[in-house]
Amino acid sequence: MLRVKWHSRFSSPRDSHVEKLRSRKIERSTICVATLLCVFALVAAAAEQNDVVLLWPNGAPGSEGKTAPEKVRLTPDGEHVISSVHQPAITVYLPPKESATGAAVVIAPGGGHAELWVDHEGYAVAKWLSEHGVAGFVLKYRLARETGSTYTVEANSLPDMQRAIRLVRSRAAEWGVEPSRVGVMGFSAGGDIAARAATQFDAGNIAAADPIDRRSSKPAFQALIYPGLPPDLPVSRDEPPAFLLCGADDRAGISEGLPQLFVQLKHAGVPAELHVYAGVGHGFGIRSANTGAIAGWPDQFLEWLSTLAFFRRK
Numbered sequence: 001m002l003r004v005k006w007h008s009r010f011s012s013p014r015d016s017h018v019e020k021l022r023s024r025k026i027e028r029s030t031i032c033v034a035t036l037l038c039v040f041a042l043v044a045a046a047a048e049q050n051d052v053v054l055l056w057p058n059g060a061p062g063s064e065g066k067t068a069p070e071k072v073r074l075t076p077d078g079e080h081v082i083s084s085v086h087q088p089a090i091t092v093y094l095p096p097k098e099s100a101t102g103a104a105v106v107i108a109p110g111g112g113h114a115e116l117w118v119d120h121e122g123y124a125v126a127k128w129l130s131e132h133g134v135a136g137f138v139l140k141y142r143l144a145r146e147t148g149s150t151y152t153v154e155a156n157s158l159p160d161m162q163r164a165i166r167l168v169r170s171r172a173a174e175w176g177v178e179p180s181r182v183g184v185m186g187f188s189a190g191g192d193i194a195a196r197a198a199t200q201f202d203a204g205n206i207a208a209a210d211p212i213d214r215r216s217s218k219p220a221f222q223a224l225i226y227p228g229l230p231p232d233l234p235v236s237r238d239e240p241p242a243f244l245l246c247g248a249d250d251r252a253g254i255s256e257g258l259p260q261l262f263v264q265l266k267h268a269g270v271p272a273e274l275h276v277y278a279g280v281g282h283g284f285g286i287r288s289a290n291t292g293a294i295a296g297w298p299d300q301f302l303e304w305l306s307t308l309a310f311f312r313r314k
Contacts, residue, residue: 110188191227
């Protein structure tokens with residue numbers, strides 16, 4: 001925060017020098033703020049240029065009669081935060097055809113189930129992945145803990161994720177994606193939804209009138225990034241492989257809960273990889289301000305996908 005104190009007194013050469021220094025500080029602060037705003041504006045502009053596909057073009061089940069417009073607020077740092085979601089959708093980020101690996105990730109941003117921080121936990125992530133050969137699909141899901149919400153995580157947010165997985169598979173040929181390589185990634189509250197999707201899935205209903213519903217909702221893999229894990233999360237050998245990542249300084253439910261989940265997955269026979277970064281807290285996502293080891297976590301994820309053979313052979 002910039003604070004400027006004004007003093008009323010007679011001017012002197014020293015006063016003139018001080019005022020020049022203050023002016024320079026203000027200019028530098030203005031440049032820094034403007035630079036941050038430009039970065040997030042570029043991310044937002046890129047998102048606007050990407051296709052947005054409604055999960056249910058004729059309206060989402062459970063959102064009948066809800067016509068309130070979607071809300072977007074801008075943080076002091078220029079980040080976009082979305083709420084009042086009644087038309088769940090995915091924003092599509094596709095890699096160039098020559099570098100596409102066939103892998104795809106449905107990305108659920110966090111926000112405490114009350115809002116969605118879509119820049120550093122959504123658009124920036126999908127953009128980075130698409131630049132490295134992986135298709136990214138940023139999920140706008142319905143919010144169970146927004147003030148006045150009638151939605152629940154189990155009845156609405158989770159079905160949004162499951163529908164997104166089915167939708168990507170249904171358009172796999174169009175988007176250059178291998179249906180068997182569609183996974184999920186979730187940040188914070190979005191990690192809650194991703195973890196649930198990895199334990200609650202079905203093979204699809206071959207008799208469904210909607211061809212999207214005929215597709216499987218089981219993710220090929222799960223990436224849980226500082227997730228708000230649901231209590232009593234069931235773990236079984238049927239779960240997809242897991243990439244787990246958090247900061248050691250995050251709250252105990254995450255910094256201790258995620259290593260515990262790793263041990264449970266290991267005992268169940270589920271392939272899993274765990275990263276806990278020292279000196280790191282919550283909510284880092286992908287930001288230009290990230291420094292040190294944590295700035296390289298997306299590369300760790302990419303290497304993990306490659307190790308587990310989720311990339312198409314050239």
